[in-house]
Amino acid sequence: MNVRECLNRALAHLPMVNCQDLSILAGVISDLENIASNGLLPESLRKQASRICKLGENIILNESAFESGMKKFNQSITMLEKTLYELEQTSQIVQGNNEISNDSGLSSNDLNELRVKFASQQKPLLDDFEAYILDFEKNAPSAPDAIKRILHTWKGEFGVLDFPKMSCLVHNIEDAIENGTINADGLLKLKDHLADSFHKMASGLPVIPASTRLFYNTDTTDSVDYKSSEPGTKTGYQQVQPSQTVQLPENDLSLVHDFIQESRDHIHSAETLMLDLESDPTNTEFINSIFRSFHTIKGVSGFLGIGEVTELAHSLENVIDQARKNILIIKPAHIDLFLHSMDCLKEIISNIEAGCETNSFTIPASYSSIMEKLSVPEIIELQYDITTSGPHKKLGTLLYEKGEIDNVQLSEALRKQDSGDLRKIGKILIEDNGVPVRSVAKAIAVQTQSRITRNVEETIRVPVSRLDQLIDAIGEAMISQSMVTADPAVKFSDSQTLLTKISQTNLIMRQIQELSMSLRMVSVKATFQKMARLVRDLSKKHTKEIEFITEGEDTEIDKSVVENIGDPLIHMIRNSVDHGIEMATDREAAHKSRIAKIHLRAYHKAGNVFIEIQDDGRGIDKDAIFEKAVSKGLCKPDEKLTENEIYQFIFLPGFSTAKVITDVSGRGVGMDVVKRNIESLRGSVEISSEKGKGTTFTIRLPLTLAIIDGMVVKVDAETCIIPTLSIIETISTSHKHIETVLDKGNMIKVRGNLIPLLHLSGLFNNNHSKLNDKAKVTLIIEDMLGRKAGLLVDEIIGQQQVVIKNLGNGLGEVPGISGGAIMSDGSVSLIIDVSNIVRTAFGN
Amino acid sequence: MREESTAIIEKTIGERLAGKYLTFRLADEEYGLEILKVQEIIRMQAVTRVPRTPDYVRGVINLRGKVIPVVELRKKFSFMPCEDTEKTCIIVVQISSSDLSVVMGIIIDEVREVLDIASENIEETPSFGASINTDFILGMGKMNGDVKILLDIDKVLSIKEINDIQSIAK
Incomplete structure (x- = not known):
């Protein structure tokens, strides 16, 4: 955090300190401590800050009288501010590159920049989103939560980036998922809409949010009252109360605006932390940061006299405080509640912003029900104790779900633990209840795996050109290094130390080179996911039942190659679905399973990357191709051609044996494009097919830069x-x-x-x-x-x-x-x- | 009226071409290259032959980790080939065609100097008759009584031409 921000916050809180509530003072002190411990700052400033901290601590510990102590405390902070100001003038302090929060909130320029940045970075998340939707369709238990999590992130981002309508749309979809009024089709439509919106955002075009109705299931549309599904009306809550309007106390408008901006920042950061907290509920750092955010909101809103916000923030703070003191253990249900509360808080803040002119604002209808829930957080805990479906399942839950233990065994074991048994739950179950060690071990493996997958690697975006320059430079360094090694003066040198040093450098250079090679490599996962979506859409359209199986998604290929195989793959998969796979009835008649299979695999072999598309459809009709080739004058009727030579005809432009041209394929353009694209990557395509059994296309691609x-x-x-x-x-x-x-x-x-x-x-x-x-x-x-x-x-x-x-x-x-x-x-x-x-x- | 318009064209050609040129010797003539096209001058070094390329492509060299093709300008201009001497150099130039820019080396007999040629010393390429293509010559620079041929290197070493020849070789 920026020094300026810390100090400003401390200054803002100072007037609120009174002798009854010392917690605000504690907040001020912690801000000052931040300054004192910031190693980037000049020594003098840090010393000054830590002196003031000492003063404040004395007040809290009652070692100095409150009145006189506060006076001194105030004076010292003013002094500190002066010193900081001087330092800023002489620009000795590097202003943190905190683009988001400056004192006056966001200028429109910054906002636009943020929007573009945000929008251009959403692709990976969109891809994940799509993958989860496909899981959702298959009724994967974790999918709805994952989808909601992503939606929630977007909602928050839209709020921060000032796209209230988009935020509202996403919010409604969240509700719809909870109520089951949206299916995978609707979600995919939403994904496309969002992708389009992000694209527009990234290029600075205005974004037009679609109506939520578009995405709902057609048969349930009527049951959702669209007009009332503005954010306030949480369909998930039973107690829906009419919104009430509250008079806004008279305040300096600029102060209120500052408050609005600041609160939004705090809510945003708390929201992000919430999601982190969900995966790591005992992390005290997250809890403390969230606590601090709410505390600040509470303090400032109290100062401005906005009672409702103060109350809500206070209740939130209370619950989190319990978590901080280890009285309450955070469960996903709590996180949900927090997130809902924050939505409510955000709405109040938006309402305050809208109501600045009229000096009044509306309280969202969900307010009272949230307040009620926040007052008794333990209840939720009990409700969710065993059936928690969060990503972080307890060992007992896992075993219970697997059917290894029953409810009685689990609660008994838990009771033992509560009554002071220090053994781990797995151990209790094994020793006392005779649960097989193997099944416990398996459950632990599942548990740790889910933990690992939640650890999202941090990434940084770098322009490709810069990366290429780096790789080139490393390559050059490699070469000059080996030239040094091969130089006779070195090669025949008597100095053992020189040789050691050189071999050491060689070793490091090799490492650097290997790293640099891996920089440009990306996995084919995103491309494969796109294909999964394609197969899904096509199979719906053709009413064919297809199971799409991908293998080797983590195979890495050079980025430029990955980008260029998308189009050929689309054409080939379309071909497989349209021509290769038969209708379900035909399949049954041919004694095959109704559900067709398409495999998409990627693997490394012999210094090449192979991508295989295999279907179990009707196979390629060699004779039909040969006839067509003869009728087109491409070969003589009596010519003897090998299988492979015949298949090569289908790569010719305008060659198609399809009698009907559909909107998917049949024009004879596709395979021509495939061949050309892949050859431009210095790869090749091969076909093997057996009539009635299926077809396999094998694409061979070189590892560029390899x-x-x-x-x-x-x-x-x-x-x-x-x-x-x-x-x-x-x-x-x-x-x-x-x-x-x-x-x-x-x-x-x-x-x-x-x-x-x-x-x-x-x-x-x-x-x-x-x-x-x-x-x-x-x-x-x-x-x-x-x-x-x-x-x-x-x-x-x-x-x-x-x-x-x-x-x-x-x-x-x-x-x-x-x-x-x-x-x-x-x-x-x-x-x-x-x-x-x-x-x-x-x-x- | 007619005289006036010719004067204008002459003036624009001179103005357009005035500037610094790297001059070099090839056989008995001196040529000029626009200085901005020149990346660097390197000493003659071992060149790796590349099969199935036009005969004026001597091969490829390693330019600090990048492999670049090297063209023998003597062969390109259909002069008598001669042995490399101490003074033989490679001028590394940047050639740009419609959409891509390519780094290539050209082998010349001797590098002379960098000349600042004023607009009044630059003349249009004389016509040799319709059948002779002089597109690759920008103009003629007069300096100290000598005439220097100012080359349009993009046209001398057109990428398209090399690729065309190769596809014939295929």
Whole structure:
């Protein structure tokens, strides 16, 4: 927290200190303590602050008379303020980069900036939201809570960013989830609407919130009175009372405005902390911060004479205070109550803002029921004791839900614990009730897992260009480092210490490089989730029952690749759903299960990333494709084509065997796009299909920026690198092994099999068949299709990890060469594109 | 009237091209490169040959961790090739075509100096007849009695051309 803010708050609270209520003074002191302990501040200021703290403590401890003590205390704070002011003038204090709260609240410019920032960061949350909706549809128990949690965050954000209507919309949806008047379709619609709104917000366009009605279930729309579902009318509460209007005490308007802004900030921060608290209910730091926020609101509202706010804040404070003193254990139900209370508080504050002119404001209808609940927090605790469905389930609850123990056993064990048994609940259950150790262990595993997943990693957003610069720079550092290591002066140095130091640096450099490589890698999860949504929508549309299974969502690919596989995947999945999967009745007739399956997998293999789309539909009709190809004049009717060659036709633009063009597919454009997109990523698509059983599309993608293991070979004067993964074996070769076959060039006989042979130097001279005496080693290489070829080189120098670099935009793609690598001596070696070479060997 | 308009064009060409040029020697001629196109000048170093590229592409080099292509300007201009000497250098230039900017090296015989050529010393490229394309020449700079050919490097090393040739090679 900013020094200025601390001090201002302390100053604001000072007038409220009286000898009956010393807690306000304690708040002031804690603010001062903040200043005193802030290591960034000059020593003099901190000393001054801690002196004042001492003074205040003396007052509280009754060591100095209240009247005179307060006078001195006031004077000292004024002095402190003066010192701070001077320091600010000479700008010795770095003003905290607290963009959100300054004394006068938010200027419209700041607000806009915040909005844009907020909106542009919502994508991951939206993705999560969508995933939860899909879970929700499958009736996953944790989904409604997760959805509500996200909605609540948004509601809060919308409130802070001054989008009251959006906030209201989200609020109504929250209610609708509680009442079950909204289904997954409605929520998905909402998600789309929100995505659209965020997009507009990010580009600074006005946002038009949709009517809540749009999202409700069509059959239940009538039961929800839309007009009355403004935030105040909490349908979840039984005691709905008419809103009442209260007279606002006469105050300085600017003070009220300050109060409104400040309270909003406090509520916002408390709300965020609430969510954290939910996952970690015993964290005293969270509890204390929340307490402080409410305390401040209470203090200021008391000062301004807004009794209702003071009361509400006071009640909240009371409950939290109990938690602070460990009398009350925070349960998700409490968090819900707090969040509801804060909604109420926020509404009162908005009403106050609206009512400034008329000096009156309305109290929301939920007010009294919330106050009632806050007065007896223990009741909620009892209600929720066993059936808590929060993300943080107790061990006993878990076991109970699994059916390992019954209600009696659990309550008995709990009673034992209450009566002073210090053993853990799991232990009690095992020792006294004979619950199997294994099931307890399993439950503990589940419990810890849910804890781990709640630990969201903190992230920071960095422009991609800056990241690339960093990665480039690290790559350059790597190369100069290895040049230092390879330098003769170092290599043949006698100094042992120098060598130790250099090897140490090498080690660190390698670590840095590995880290830098992982920076650009992102998981395919978000893309896969998008596909899940697509399948869901399409299956509804076609009334086909489809189970969509994703595997290997955590597979990481370079960011740019992930961005570019979205479109091809959409086309392929559409194809699978539209053409591949049969109607349920047809499936039954074919003795298959009614529910079709589509698998989407991602995995790493052989230095590539593979993405597979597998359906169990009707498969590709080879004959139909062949007929179509013949009718289009693409091949002759009597031509003998392999399966794979036939499948390749479907990638041709305008090629479609569909007799009817639907709005989903059938124009013959999709697969053409797929092929082109994937080839631009230097990947390939393969199809395997069995009629009646299903089809599998396999996309192979390279790991860009990847390091590959390479075999360094020498040909004439050149050094080349061949990816080790595609080398099957190396054979020392002499002329007698090589056979020349008419029209097929050279072949090499390996254990009785003839394999086409190329001379690598031919790549440079454009004459692969010319052999010279220097060539002594044959590398047997294999491409993606499993075709083998021999590659004749002069000698093998060694094996080495190299970083693939492209040959500069100026050269574009060079056939036969997949890139360059910088060697330890600083020279460039070319990396051989094995699949291209093999293709050359096979003459196509 | 007609004379006046020609004068205006001449003036604009001179003004447009006036500025600093890096001059270098190639065979017996001196050429100028707009200084803003030049990234740096490096000594001749080992160049890795790249197969299946146009013959004027000598290969690639490592420029502090980046691999960049190097073009032999002599071959590009269809001059007689000659052995590299002590003075042979690589000028690293930035070429921009419609949407992408590319860093390339050009091998030249000798770097001379940086010249500030005033607008009155710059003349339009003389016409060699319709069949000869002089698009890659910006203009002629006169300096101390010499004529320096000011090159439009973007046109000399067009990315499209290199890519076209490669696709033929495929």
